[in-house]
Each structure stands twice: as C-alpha cells, then as structure tokens.
Amino acid sequence: MQTGSRIGVVTSIFIFLTVMALPTVSLNAEEKGTAGVNTFNRLMRPKSERNQPPAQDGIHDPACEGTNLLLPPKEAFKSMPELQSGNYVDWVQALNKKLIQPRYDRKNPNEEPVIFELDIVREVKGTMPDVVYPHDRHTQWLDCSNCHPDIFIPEKGKNVISMAQILMGQKCGVCHGKVAFPVSECRKCHSKKKDGKDSKPAAPAAAEAPKKGAK
Amino acid sequence: MIEKGVLIGLWQKRAWVVMMVALLATLEVVSPAMAEYGDVVINNQSDKAGMRPPVFPHWFHRIRFRCKVCHADLGFKFQAGGNQINMLKIIDGEFCGACHNGEIAWSVENCDVCHSGKPGTPTQVHGSTVQKLIGTTAPKPDQKP
Numbered sequence: 054m055q056t057g058s059r060i061g062v063v064t065s066i067f068i069f070l071t072v073m074a075l076p077t078v079s080l081n082a083e084e085k086g087t088a089g090v091n092t093f094n095r096l097m098r099p100k101s102e103r104n105q106p107p108a109q110d111g112i113h114d115p116a117c118e119g120t121n122l123l124l125p126p127k128e129a130f131k132s133m134p135e136l137q138s139g140n141y142v143d144w145v146q147a148l149n150k151k152l153i154q155p156r157y158d159r160k161n162p163n164e165e166p167v168i169f170e171l172d173i174v175r176e177v178k179g180t181m182p183d184v185v186y187p188h189d190r191h192t193q194w195l196d197c198s199n200c201h202p203d204i205f206i207p208e209k210g211k212n213v214i215s216m217a218q219i220l221m222g223q224k225c226g227v228c229h230g231k232v233a234f235p236v237s238e239c240r241k242c243h244s245k246k247k248d249g250k251d252s253k254p255a256a257p258a259a260a261e262a263p264k265k266g267a268k
Numbered sequence: 269m270i271e272k273g274v275l276i277g278l279w280q281k282r283a284w285v286v287m288m289v290a291l292l293a294t295l296e297v298v299s300p301a302m303a304e305y306g307d308v309v310i311n312n313q314s315d316k317a318g319m320r321p322p323v324f325p326h327w328f329h330r331i332r333f334r335c336k337v338c339h340a341d342l343g344f345k346f347q348a349g350g351n352q353i354n355m356l357k358i359i360d361g362e363f364c365g366a367c368h369n370g371e372i373a374w375s376v377e378n379c380d381v382c383h384s385g386k387p388g389t390p391t392q393v394h395g396s397t398v399q400k401l402i403g404t405t406a407p408k409p410d411q412k413p
Contacts, residue, residue, distance in 0.1 A: 102302065104304060105302045105304075107303075107384070109302070110302050110303035110307075111303050112303040112307065112309060112389050112394060113303065113384050114384055114385060114386045117383075118380050119381035119382070119383070123325070123328075126304050126327055126328075129327070129328070130327075140305045140306065144330065153330075155331060156332065156333050156334065158337065159337050159341060159342075159367060166336070194335045195334070195335050195336050195339070195340070196339075199340050199346075220401060221398055222396065226397065227346045228335075228346065230396055230397030231306060231346075231396040231397070231398075232306040232326045232335075232393070236397060
C-alpha cells in the first residue's frame, strides 16, 4: 500500500510539474514570435518581421547617425497594395492607383512616360501557361534602351530565355528577383492558358491518340 | 525497351522539377540579414578607405523616380558595383550627384546618410534571388546581363 501511494504521489507531482511547465514554455515562445522547430511555417518570414526599420535590418550600422535619419520602409508602404514577395508591395498597382507619383524626368515633375502597348506572348515548353510580356507596364517605368538591344534583341524568335538564366540574374532576372517582383510570383508572367488540349488535363482517349500515331 | 537518351531526358526533367520546387520553397526563407528587398550595398572602395559602405534604398527612390531616370538618363548600369562611382564624380554631378546636389535632393555633406552600412558588408543587391542561390559574391565588372 505504502509503496503504491508513494508512486502515486511522485507521479502526480511529476504530472503537476510538467503541466505547470508546459504553458510557460509555449508562452515564452509566443512572446518571441517563434516556437522553435514546431512553428507553423518555420522557414517563412512572419509579417511582423517584414520591412524592418534600417537600424534593425542587418545591413545598416545602428551605430551610424545617418541610419536613424532614414525613413522606415513600413511607414512608406502603409497605404500601398500588398504583394506576397519582394518588398511586399505591388508597385504597378501603386502607380496605377496614383498612390505614388514617381517622376519620369529628373527635373520636370510633369513629364509623362511614352506608353507602348504591345503584349508579347512567349509559348513555353512543358505544362506551365504561356508567358505574356506586357510592354505597357514596363514602359511606365523604363525606357526602351534599358532592355533593347542589350538584354533583349527586339525581334521575334531571337531571344532564348530560360528560368535558369532568370534565376541567375540574366534576361528578365536583371530586374525580376532584384528589385521587381521575384520568380516566386509564377502566375504574374505565366498567365496565358495554352490553347486546346494542353490547357487542361487531357481526356484519356485524347492522350493516347498521339502515341498510336507515333507507332 | 527505353533508349538511354530518353531515360536521361526523363531524369533531367524530373531533376529540373525537383530543383524548381526546392528553390521556390527556399525563396521565402528567412535570411539572417533582413534589409529591404532591392537595397544595394556598394563596397568597391569604402572598406579600403575606412568609410562605411553606402546603402542605396531602391524602394525609397522608386517612390520618387521611375527606373528610367537613373538607368537610362543617368547611365547607371543594372549591376551592383558595376558602375565606377566615386565621390569626385558625384560632386561633379554624375551618378548620385545628378540629384544629390542641394537642388533636387540633399547634398553630399550628409555623408552618414548614404555611408550607413555595416563595415565589411560586401557589394550586393540585398535579398535578390541570385544572392539567395549563390550568396554575396561580387559579380565580375565585365559580366554581361
């Protein structure tokens, strides 16, 4: 009887202590905003850690007087439309909604850009939707000479572009993945459904047909 | 029987898909430094000169100017550290000096506002995909986009 009750007491104390300890552990983790390895989406940057003020951003020197004079990005982005990557700002929308009025000329605030309206469709291999390149959204920001002819030869079929190049900062990657939205926004470029059977998973009969023809 | 070439082709395709998925998964990963996406650090001469390296906030300038103003009119190449910028040129009205002249924007006497990077920070476009993939290795100046 005695040993039995002793074991019971020890076990209940142990359970009591464990239960008491648990909430404090998780509370501390919540306060810090991280719960270690068991955080939901452990490797993603939580919203609270985006657009840090210069003194805490890791590359500005907090000991430098000038650092404290700089505008914290969050303040500037407050009213801007959101995006899930990059600066977490949809710059094109911000411009179209006139939330920002960036100058097209260094000195003249009234100079307007020359908008060139031409969509270039690039048919891609594989199952991804085709790429639509909109000249209009690019000419809002850039001059023709920024891309042509050094980065892109202005002639149909003359440019070979691959995702590998873009990821390594070439072709579209000269801007996209550095200052413009990065490649994680796949659908912003790959936006045109392929015509015909390629756009949807093909019916079994249709899928078999080419094989028979090949034989 | 499947030909060897077809097999290799299949394997390459699969490897490519796996690589892309892995890459997209890592793109949003927390990196130790958290400066704003697109911030450019230029450390061609600063460390050697005992000055903090300048940090150029792309986002701040993008609110005020279109890309064309600097990258077409002022001749900034699309490459961090690829423009031979120095203080003499800036004072003479080239590069940053085209605006930072006390007329359009504040003048060069505010050294600390640009030269505010942590000493030893390498030249980089901060938070760029290339940086996430291969780290902050300074590109060769003659590398073509």
